[in-house]
Amino acid sequence: MNLDFSPVWQGWPYLMQGALVTIEVTSSALLLSVSLGLLIGIGRLNPKRRVIYGLASAYVTFIRGTPLLVQLFLLYFGLPQFNIMLPAFVCGTLGLGIYSAAYVSEIVRGAIQSIDHGQVEAARSIGMSSRQAMRVIILPQAALRMIPPFGNEFIALIKNSALVSLLTISDLMHEAQIIISTSYRSLEVYLAVAFIYLILTNAAGFALRLIERRMKAGGILQ
Amino acid sequence: MTSAMTSTTAPIIDIRNLSKSFGETEVLRDVSLSVRPSEVVVIIGPSGSGKSTLLRCCNALEVPQKGAITVCETELVRDGVVLPEKQLNALRTQVGMVFQSFNLFPHLSVLHNVTVGPRMLSGQSRDEAEARAMELLEKVGLANKATAHPAQLSGGQKQRVAIARALAMKPRVMLFDEPTSALDPELVGEVLGVMKTLAEEGMTMLIVTHEMSFARDVADRVLVMDGEIIEEGPPSEIFLSPQHARTQNFLKSVLTRS
Ligand SMILES: Nc1ncnc2c1ncn2[C@@H]1O[C@H](COP(=O)(O)OP(=O)(O)OP(=O)(O)O)[C@@H](O)[C@H]1O
Ligand SMILES: [Mg+2]
Numbered sequence: 001m002n003l004d005f006s007p008v009w010q011g012w013p014y015l016m017q018g019a020l021v022t023i024e025v026t027s028s029a030l031l032l033s034v035s036l037g038l039l040i041g042i043g044r045l046n047p048k049r050r051v052i053y054g055l056a057s058a059y060v061t062f063i064r065g066t067p068l069l070v071q072l073f074l075l076y077f078g079l080p081q082f083n084i085m086l087p088a089f090v091c092g093t094l095g096l097g098i099y100s101a102a103y104v105s106e107i108v109r110g111a112i113q114s115i116d117h118g119q120v121e122a123a124r125s126i127g128m129s130s131r132q133a134m135r136v137i138i139l140p141q142a143a144l145r146m147i148p149p150f151g152n153e154f155i156a157l158i159k160n161s162a163l164v165s166l167l168t169i170s171d172l173m174h175e176a177q178i179i180i181s182t183s184y185r186s187l188e189v190y191l192a193v194a195f196i197y198l199i200l201t202n203a204a205g206f207a208l209r210l211i212e213r214r215m216k217a218g219g220i221l222q
Numbered sequence: 223m224t225s226a227m228t229s230t231t232a233p234i235i236d237i238r239n240l241s242k243s244f245g246e247t248e249v250l251r252d253v254s255l256s257v258r259p260s261e262v263v264v265i266i267g268p269s270g271s272g273k274s275t276l277l278r279c280c281n282a283l284e285v286p287q288k289g290a291i292t293v294c295e296t297e298l299v300r301d302g303v304v305l306p307e308k309q310l311n312a313l314r315t316q317v318g319m320v321f322q323s324f325n326l327f328p329h330l331s332v333l334h335n336v337t338v339g340p341r342m343l344s345g346q347s348r349d350e351a352e353a354r355a356m357e358l359l360e361k362v363g364l365a366n367k368a369t370a371h372p373a374q375l376s377g378g379q380k381q382r383v384a385i386a387r388a389l390a391m392k393p394r395v396m397l398f399d400e401p402t403s404a405l406d407p408e409l410v411g412e413v414l415g416v417m418k419t420l421a422e423e424g425m426t427m428l429i430v431t432h433e434m435s436f437a438r439d440v441a442d443r444v445l446v447m448d449g450e451i452i453e454e455g456p457p458s459e460i461f462l463s464p465q466h467a468r469t470q471n472f473l474k475s476v477l478t479r480s
Contacts, residue, residue, distance in 0.1 A: 122325035122384075125281055126339040126391050127315035129307065136338065140329050 007183035008192045011175070018175030019196055025092050025171060026161045030154060032097030037104025042134070044109050056105070063102035069163055071095050076167045092164035092171075100157045107149045111142040144215055151208035155201045162197075172196060232295060233258050234395045234426045235280055240289035242275055249275050250286065251450045257395065260424040264437040264457070267447035268472055273430040276447070277397050280428065281317045282310060293317060294394050315343055318388030318396040322403050324380040326372040332359065332383050333368040336390045344391065351390075358386040362416050378409030382416055395426040402433060432476060434461065446472065 008015070043049075043056035063071070072095040079086065086094070115138050123133035165174035176193045180186050233256035242250040249272040257263050265273050278284040279291060282304050290300040294316045298305055305313060327335050336355035340346040346354070359365045362382035372380055381401055388396060398417065402410040414436050421427060421440045431437060437444055437457055444460040446453040446469045453460065453469050464470050 116325075118321060118323055118325035119327065121283055122319075122321065122327070122387075124311075125283065125314060125317070125319040126388065127311045127313075127343045128339070129311050132342060136342065137327055141327075144329075 011179040018172035029096035033100035036101035040105035041108025111145040236292040242286040264441040318393035398429040
């Protein structure tokens, strides 16, 4: 077996550019995922609010029950039939964010529900509204519990982002395929790409552990 | 002037013909009770007799299906209908509650536990709220713990912070649900001491407790509950010559236990 990594070195600047796009896509998707996931997770706390609970549950069921690739294609190839043409980058970010939000919402819901009910009661008994109690008492405590599962979700998001290469976004995976199409060195290039993903996912994991440690030390709020 | 007159005569808590069920089980049956200003009322009774439920009805943490409760001249609930959210929250600021399990906010410092309510709800500035909180912590003997976090406190200290947190809202009445039951025996005294001071200062209090000697010393009235109020009277009567067999049995079981 002879390995030839020279296409990797020659294409290195393109791979780095691709990695940057991967980081851009995942971090924008992460932002969307967290905000949307927070809303949907909170929407799924109280089954008595039928409409909100029903919509949020339907969302989670649909997203978790269908392949991400199908969802991405629905956005990229499906929406143009309604004359909605979004740039590939927007579709990719949107698709990834929407997908990840379903999982984040479950993390959010689980963390909130794991906070002792006595906390809400204490907050309500001094006169806080349920919203105030949620914002000042429950969410800060729940946030700490969200971080470890959240790290896993972030890592999954980075890995899943490879799919957006199929929407013609020039991410890491896409650049790799271009290099392979001229050099035919699949093994070497994919190995290099795997290695770059590995670095990205581990950096993300490291960053989250750092945040967790800081929040613990600082007692979260202020 | 008229308001001053009515507020001295009108009860702070007035419970009329209250009934409450959880599903099929009726926990409270036709309970009526008034607590007048500066009165200290102690509720005793066996486990599962509805003491906590009654207390929790008084700030609408539980909603009774039948009967009415008036708190601080405002009707809190009538036949299962609770005061609208805004007024309810306002009314709750006047009713302090202390829980068996303390329920301090673990992510906030002791000082912040006490100031979070006043700053958010009474529109106090940070300085104002903190000055008042320090007075209260002084009063419960914990001024030196202001910057600590709840996890660093003993059970007795936690409960005293919880009392300070409730007092910070300047409540007109305090509800205590077995405030010392979760404490090691040697820590019970420090919490009861604070409660006794409050009673002497004229705070209106409704207290569920198994501390019979505290009840004897501090209570104006003792209520014996078992789903309904079996018996009520001054502590001397209840403890020395209980009328009902159920009261006698309950007292016997409590006294032999301790
Ligand atoms: N949220 C609830 N749902 C269902 N049943 C409940 C609920 N809260 C209390 N109960 C039941 O109501 C009855 C009265 O409970 P409560 O807590 O008021 O009793 P208690 O007198 O305070 O008892 P203890 O001395 O053990 O604290 C019990 O049988 C309890 O199981
Ligand atoms: Mg109880």
